[in-house]
Each structure stands twice: as C-alpha cells, then as structure tokens.
Amino acid sequence: MQLDHYVNTFGLYLKGKFGQRIKKLTIDAAFTCPNRDGTLGKGGCTFCNVDSFSSDTKAQSISVQMRNGKIEHGKKAEKYLAYFQAYTSTYREVEYLQQKYEEALTQSNIVGLCVGTRPDCVPDEVLKLLKGYVEQGYEVWLELGLQTANDKTLKRINRGHEFSAYVDAVTRAEKYGIKVCTHLIVGLPGEDKQDYFETLEKVLQYPVDGLKLHPLHIVEGSTMAKAWRAGKISALGMEEYAAIAGEMIRRTPEDIIFHRVSATANKPMLLAPDWCQLRWPSITEVCRDLDKHGRQGSSLAAEIKTAS
Numbered sequence: 001m002q003l004d005h006y007v008n009t010f011g012l013y014l015k016g017k018f019g020q021r022i023k024k025l026t027i028d029a030a031f032t033c034p035n036r037d038g039t040l041g042k043g044g045c046t047f048c049n050v051d052s053f054s055s056d057t058k059a060q061s062i063s064v065q066m067r068n069g070k071i072e073h074g075k076k077a078e079k080y081l082a083y084f085q086a087y088t089s090t091y092r093e094v095e096y097l098q099q100k101y102e103e104a105l106t107q108s109n110i111v112g113l114c115v116g117t118r119p120d121c122v123p124d125e126v127l128k129l130l131k132g133y134v135e136q137g138y139e140v141w142l143e144l145g146l147q148t149a150n151d152k153t154l155k156r157i158n159r160g161h162e163f164s165a166y167v168d169a170v171t172r173a174e175k176y177g178i179k180v181c182t183h184l185i186v187g188l189p190g191e192d193k194q195d196y197f198e199t200l201e202k203v204l205q206y207p208v209d210g211l212k213l214h215p216l217h218i219v220e221g222s223t224m225a226k227a228w229r230a231g232k233i234s235a236l237g238m239e240e241y242a243a244i245a246g247e248m249i250r251r252t253p254e255d256i257i258f259h260r261v262s263a264t265a266n267k268p269m270l271l272a273p274d275w276c277q278l279r280w281p282s283i284t285e286v287c288r289d290l291d292k293h294g295r296q297g298s299s300l301a302a303e304i305k306t307a308s
Contacts, residue, residue, distance in 0.1 A: 115140075
C-alpha cells in the first residue's frame, strides 16, 4: 500500500512541481526557544526534549550538515529543501536568520526552505524575509507547531501561547504569500478523539496549506517522561493512532498537503510508544484504515452528498 494512493502527500506535490524527487535536509542551527530561555518560561513544553530529533549537529556548520545529509540520501534525490527543524527557527534577530537561511540556500541543488517555529515567534520582519525568498523562486514553507487548538491543553502542556497566537500567525503569513504547514499531535494527555477532530476543524477555518500529524512521543528528559514512569499517562497504540489519523485525513479537503501522517524517534531517547521506532508499520496501518474507510476528503464528500 502506498500513501500517495489515498493522501495528497508532500512528496507527490513536490514531484508534480519539480518533476523529480525532492528530499529534505534537516538542519540544526542551534536556535533556542522562548519557553526554555526564560522569556516565557523554563523547561519547555512538557513533551519536549530536543535530543529526540537532534544529535551532535549543533557543533557542525550548516554546510557540513547539508553535505552529510546529501551523502545519507545518496542517489535518492538530486534536489533538496533545507529544513530548519530544531527548536524555534525564527527566534533570533532577522539579520541572524537571514545569514543562516542564505547559508543553506546558497548550497548546491537547494530549491527551497522549510522553517519550523512556534506561532508566537513569527514577527512581520521574518515573514518579509521569507517572502523575499518566495519572490526569488524558492519553495518556502513556514511550519508552525500548534499541536492542539485546545487552550486548556496548551496550558497543561506548558506551551506558552494560546490558539489565538496561531490564528494571528497564519493570517499574517497568508498576506505575505507564505505557505503554512501546521503540526498537530495526536495523543496529548487529557484529549480524546473529539478534541483531535475539533482541533482539525478549527485549523481548517483559517489559511493552511499543509498538515503534519504526529503521534505523541514520550521522550527521555521530558516532563511527560516522569508522568509516564509513574503510570499517570500512556501512549496510543498503533492501531488506535491509525484509526484517528485516518479519520482526520478523511475530514481534510483534498487540496491540503500532508507533509507527514506519522513520526518516528529512536531508542534510548524514545520511551513510548515502541512502534514509533520504525517508520513504515504505522504508515501501512494508516493506509489500511484509509483503504477500508475512505481516502482524504471522503468524509467531507459524504457530508456534502448527504446535505444535498
């Protein structure tokens, strides 16, 4: 089963636009976060430990990281997107950001930029900078880590902002012509299916071009790790996650691009769920659900048909 048969995937979108496979080169530019440096708080979000997606790359230059990434991908791609993933990659002076982004963009065979950040760290100066790259012909995505639209959950996980910050960020990004990919976590403590579906519904009410779905990872060094060890929280099973993700995909219009429908992490950093160690089993399970119950947009199509 191939996800492209059921979902409007990022890979499919990029191949349609560029006529070939485009891969992401993940970059850690040693950014921090206002929820860790004392500006908003310390300790970060309760689910967060950056080492779950960042290793020893902080000591390496951007050019070295990108060269190593190209070697890792081998012949699987000839062109790449530079992906600033770790922490809040818009959380510095715009001159510093420009230096880092352009160090990446000037490497060979780079067709664009993906910038991961928080909704409350996207000033107009950053959007103007990104708009400039769009005008130069680069593929540019602003990736906003919303996680949930439920303000009570955002407070519970020590996120440091409310849903209104996200609404403000995506509304301004649209005015600058910046494509937005919104990250959502399925499985946050205290939430259930209805919360996930309500978050999706709220997100779709505002400008959004892409989505990333993540199962909650319990990682070493996070506040949630302590609660998990104490038996106070648990992680979703793979089949349960796939059923929820499948329904979220069915409730999403066909023109929205899914950058990801699951996510992985490595031991020993990953504590739970164990199935997140491998990429393909969960994606295959999501495909099974979509094959059985309908592809992207099918729930919306059924609602329209019933209403008419």
